[in-house]
Amino acid sequence: MKRVIIIIVVIAAALAAIALVLKNNKKKNDAKTAFIAEGGGAVAVRVATVEKKVVDLDFNANGNFAANQELNFLSENAGRVSAIYVKEGDRVSKGQVLARVDAEIINTDRETAEAAYQNALKDEARYQSSYQTGGVTQQQLDQAKLATRNAQLRLQASKRRLNDASIKSPINGIVNKKYIEVGAFVTAQGTQLFELVDVSKLKLKVNVNEAQVANLKLGDRIDIKSNIFPTEKFSGKITFIAPKADATLNFPIEIEVANNTKNSLKAGMYGTAVFNFPQQAPSILIPRTSFVGSVSSNQVFVLDKASNTAKVRNVVSGRILGDNVEILDGLAAGETVITSGQINLADGTAVSIVK
Structure with a gap:
């Protein structure tokens, strides 16, 4: 029984909704009929006068x-901050030292790399001499040269790390934030040091x-x-x-x-x-609603005042300027274009202007 009642309620609600839609459609049709009736049998339209105006592009x-430039400056070497030379708000120049990281361990690495490089040079010289007398093969000499090259690259990297122990500003700017203090430990993975702006x-x-x-x-x-x-x-x-x-x-x-x-x-x-733009030459402007369908159609209806009929006119549209469209060709100032009711018009249809 309960299920039957639910079905009856649903059907009643659906019928009420259909009745409401039909009532709204009738109101719309009555409004359209009244609008056309205003024209006394002709199609009622609204119009606008084609005007030539100076376009203000400003x-x-x-x-x-x-x-x-805004830079979050990160550390490149691991170590303990031994000195900070700037504070928040200071103006800094590119290349200026902002802080220093304890370079004792880094310097030890550089000395070790320097010693390894010097040994590699000596080994390469001995292999070169032995090769000339047939004591070593070409392959052994090439390996000695490769070892020297690798030792040189390690030395260059250690010198770069030693140089980076002095943290320098990469840009001209102002220290907006300082994230470190003396004694803090920074990592090679990129501890945030300063924000420069x-x-x-x-x-x-x-x-x-x-x-x-x-x-x-x-x-x-x-x-x-x-x-x-x-x-x-x-x-x-x-x-x-x-x-x-x-x-x-x-x-x-x-x-x-x-x-x-x-x-x-x-x-x-x-x-x-x-x-600001230079003053523009006057342009022919018409309301955007004048076009049949859309602006891209490049067609409008022009009012023939002698016969009170609508005439199709092909035009060339230019810039869209808010609610108006620039007309490059096809219309002259003083003509009258139809701005509403085009859906009921064809070329030569009698019209009546609704004010």
């Missing part, structure tokens, strides 16, 4: 400043849409504003334009910005890129 885009130049990262990116190119000079320093003037140039849109259909842009002498701008601050 726009602003907001983004964040990022450091031109160069803010003498920054990158402003912004996003622009497809219409805006079409007018940009690498090297363009851009004015930059910062709300934190409203009286300061900054400028930059475009160094990167993404070849592919992101998930939001915008294109990431990077602008290299020269900081002032005080390095006022900091990585992570907000900035505004001001894109």
